[in-house]
Amino acid sequence: MEDIEIIELYWARDEAAILESNSKYGGMLNAIAFNILSNHEDCEECVSDTYCKAWNTMPPQKPISLAAYLGRIVRNLSINRWHQRRALKRYNGAEVIISELSDCVPSTNQVEREIEAKELSAAINNWLKKLSKDDRVLFLRRYWFGDSVNKLAGECGTTPNKLAGRMYRLRQSLKYDLEKEGIWL
Amino acid sequence: MKEKRIFDAITNVRDEFIEEAMKTRLKKKNSWRKYMAIAACALLVLCARILVLRNGTQNSGLILDVIYPRAYAFEDYDTRREVLEQNPVLESFITALNDFSYNTGALILENKGQNIHFSPLSLYYALAVAASGADGDTKTQLLNILGISDAQVLEEQCGNYYRRIYADNEIGKLKIANSIWLDNDMNGEPISFKDDFVKRAARNFYASSHSVDFSSQETSKAMANWISKNTNGTLSPSIETNPDQILSILNTVYFYDQWINRFDKNKTAEDTFYLSNGSEVKADFMNQTFGSAGFSKGEGFTRAGLGLKNAGHMVFILPDEGVSPYDFFASSDKMKEAFEGGEYFNGEVVWKIPKFGFGSKLLLTDALKRLGVSSAFASDADFSGITDHMAYITDIRQETHISIDEDGVEASAFTQIDYSGSAMPEGRAEMILNRPFIYYITARDGSLLFMGICENPAEK
Numbered sequence: 001m002e003d004i005e006i007i008e009l010y011w012a013r014d015e016a017a018i019l020e021s022n023s024k025y026g027g028m029l030n031a032i033a034f035n036i037l038s039n040h041e042d043c044e045e046c047v048s049d050t051y052c053k054a055w056n057t058m059p060p061q062k063p064i065s066l067a068a069y070l071g072r073i074v075r076n077l078s079i080n081r082w083h084q085r086r087a088l089k090r091y092n093g094a095e096v097i098i099s100e101l102s103d104c105v106p107s108t109n110q111v112e113r114e115i116e117a118k119e120l121s122a123a124i125n126n127w128l129k130k131l132s133k134d135d136r137v138l139f140l141r142r143y144w145f146g147d148s149v150n151k152l153a154g155e156c157g158t159t160p161n162k163l164a165g166r167m168y169r170l171r172q173s174l175k176y177d178l179e180k181e182g183i184w185l
Numbered sequence: 186m187k188e189k190r191i192f193d194a195i196t197n198v199r200d201e202f203i204e205e206a207m208k209t210r211l212k213k214k215n216s217w218r219k220y221m222a223i224a225a226c227a228l229l230v231l232c233a234r235i236l237v238l239r240n241g242t243q244n245s246g247l248i249l250d251v252i253y254p255r256a257y258a259f260e261d262y263d264t265r266r267e268v269l270e271q272n273p274v275l276e277s278f279i280t281a282l283n284d285f286s287y288n289t290g291a292l293i294l295e296n297k298g299q300n301i302h303f304s305p306l307s308l309y310y311a312l313a314v315a316a317s318g319a320d321g322d323t324k325t326q327l328l329n330i331l332g333i334s335d336a337q338v339l340e341e342q343c344g345n346y347y348r349r350i351y352a353d354n355e356i357g358k359l360k361i362a363n364s365i366w367l368d369n370d371m372n373g374e375p376i377s378f379k380d381d382f383v384k385r386a387a388r389n390f391y392a393s394s395h396s397v398d399f400s401s402q403e404t405s406k407a408m409a410n411w412i413s414k415n416t417n418g419t420l421s422p423s424i425e426t427n428p429d430q431i432l433s434i435l436n437t438v439y440f441y442d443q444w445i446n447r448f449d450k451n452k453t454a455e456d457t458f459y460l461s462n463g464s465e466v467k468a469d470f471m472n473q474t475f476g477s478a479g480f481s482k483g484e485g486f487t488r489a490g491l492g493l494k495n496a497g498h499m500v501f502i503l504p505d506e507g508v509s510p511y512d513f514f515a516s517s518d519k520m521k522e523a524f525e526g527g528e529y530f531n532g533e534v535v536w537k538i539p540k541f542g543f544g545s546k547l548l549l550t551d552a553l554k555r556l557g558v559s560s561a562f563a564s565d566a567d568f569s570g571i572t573d574h575m576a577y578i579t580d581i582r583q584e585t586h587i588s589i590d591e592d593g594v595e596a597s598a599f600t601q602i603d604y605s606g607s608a609m610p611e612g613r614a615e616m617i618l619n620r621p622f623i624y625y626i627t628a629r630d631g632s633l634l635f636m637g638i639c640e641n642p643a644e645k
Contacts, residue, residue: 027252028207034252065200067207075196079189120194128202133209140206143195150354151256155211159355160258 003066010058017058018051025067028145029074035146036078037085046081050074071144120183127177131170139170210414251393253360256353259495272345279632281332282346285309286633287517287524288330292552294636296511298462300543300644302585302637304438306628308549310361311436313343314390315561315578318382318571323560330556344389350628357442357495359628362415363392366408366433368399376431382571392434400428412437419586420544431576440626440634445492448473448538448591458539458642459620461509468539468642470619471591478534480614483527485512489534489616497627499589500524501538503616510623510638524625524633532612539618539642542588549581587637
């Protein structure tokens with residue numbers, strides 16, 4: 001089924017939207033979540049929450065690319081869950097407390113932060129545009145879809161070490177471009 | 186937190202870049218053909234047609250994609266051990282798989298005066314998928330030929346075996362891919378499929394499911410694309426679909442690996458290959474000699490193998506002069522004797538192997554009927570696990586390809602295990618493959634992935 005038809009199902013409040021989303025993108029979403037979380041149970045919950053969030057946001061949203069839309073949701077949910085798990089496991093609750101206390105911090109710079117985030121995304125988009133198609137795909141397969149270096153190396157017909165070197169050069173190139181644009185993190 | 190900001194910014198890159206990354210396969214820095222030592226693939230097409238339409242509840246079918254096992258690096262021995270421990274395979278399953286290979290191979294590798302390459306594993310998996318949706322006599326006959334009496338055990342073992350042999354690393358690849366193509370509409374009449382079948386096929390056979398319209402040319406294109414993608418572009422067959430068709434099961438086995446001991450390209454030289462019809466052709470022969478290696482001699486043949494890095498071995502059976510390779514396919518017992526029997530020796534083995542690469546197109550339906558699978562092809566076939574409509578298999582075809590060359594990597598620690606500490610040399614074998622010979626490729630467990638007869642290395 002085409003993306004536009006699935007989105008129409010969401011707008012029509014037809015639950016088949018979730019079944020169709022799952023059959024078309026379930027594999028991709030599971031892979032993204034698993035690449036971040038490495039845990040099947042958490043991964044399943046994040047994918048399930050992704051459909052829930054998609055259901056609650058369409059309408060009013062009408063994404064052009066459903067893959068990108070659902071992928072972003074699952075990435076955000078997965079990274080948040082990863083932070084929660086990490087905080088619980090490694091910091092014995094301290095990070096949870098700090099995170100809760102962050103609610104008390106006045107959010108005067110929220111707008112500024114959002115603008116900075118948009119600038120950063122724009123700079124990354126510009127950098128991606130300058131790359132060769134193969135490098136761009138490689139970068140996003142690693143850092144957007146979370147595919148392993150081993151898997152990507154296999155696909156490129158190279159060794160994981162050589163591919164790691166190529167990834168390092170790409171990251172350095174992005175760093176150089178961001179600095180040139182005057183973006184400091 | 187800086188990393189989190191970068192992560193979030195990457196999350197929000199343009200949709201078009203994400204779509205592009207999702208749909209694009211990375212280019213190989215070197216063509217796989219350039220560095221592979223041995224490559225083989227197979228495509229199996231199983232078509233089922235509907236016979237009579239009965240009333241059924243509308244169900245568009247849960248269409249599922251597959252998440253393949255996680256790939257791991259060649260030298261990641263811990264993960265490899267873990268995978269093997271988590272996916273036990275019964276010895277009886279390997280025996281059943283090999284018996285199936287002998288039973289089918291003895292009928293399929295018949296004398297046609299040309300090269301022939303067959304993957305019993307590909308056929309086994311496609312039939313196992315069909316068996317998981319069969320019932321009654323149809324199921325009994327399929328399980329009988331597959332050598333496992335319990336359908337659930339068969340499914341579990343197929344799943345475990347799949348995960349054990351799956352390899353996708355910097356050295357090579359062994360991937361079985363299955364897909365089920367379902368038509369949920371027959372001339373305006375809805376056809377219902379069982380969700381349970383679709384789910385089990387994904388879980389145990391890593392079979393992706395596709396809902397299609399077999400009367401549309403787009404379906405043929407989509408199927409051809411799937412095949413090309415899963416065989417790294419080595420097979421690009423034209424697929425013909427029929428409006429009467431309701432189901433097609435595709436299976437591909439894609440494999441490439443490297444010799445543990447590569448052949449020295451400087452030693453490759455042109456020489457004469459003697460065909461069975463008395464004529465001669467020129468071929469490039471790879472040359473190598475092992476001071477101490479295993480080989481077997483049986484009635485009318487000498488057999489020896491070469492180790493592969495990821496998989497098991499590629500084994501060659503050289504019939505004695507004046508003996509036809511087809512003599513060993515007269516029966517499954519005779520074939521088993523050539524593949525497993527003979528007296529084992531350890532000594533010097535001189536190799537002279539022609540470089541070859543060819544493809545085969547095989548029709549397997551008759552061979553299966555001769556082996557007692559009749560119900561699945563008859564109008565009263567019972568595939569009630571797949572659909573409530575009456576359906577039967579129309580034909581099973583296999584398309585395969587193989588090629589070998591010198592390349593590989595330098596000897597590793599494996600070489601030591603294979604070739605040192607062995608007994609005193611007891612003899613000498615000359616594997617001078619300058620006349621028609623038999624070969625087969627085994628997986629790590631010794632099961633047969635591919636087998637064939639090279640009649641003429643110059644034939645593509």
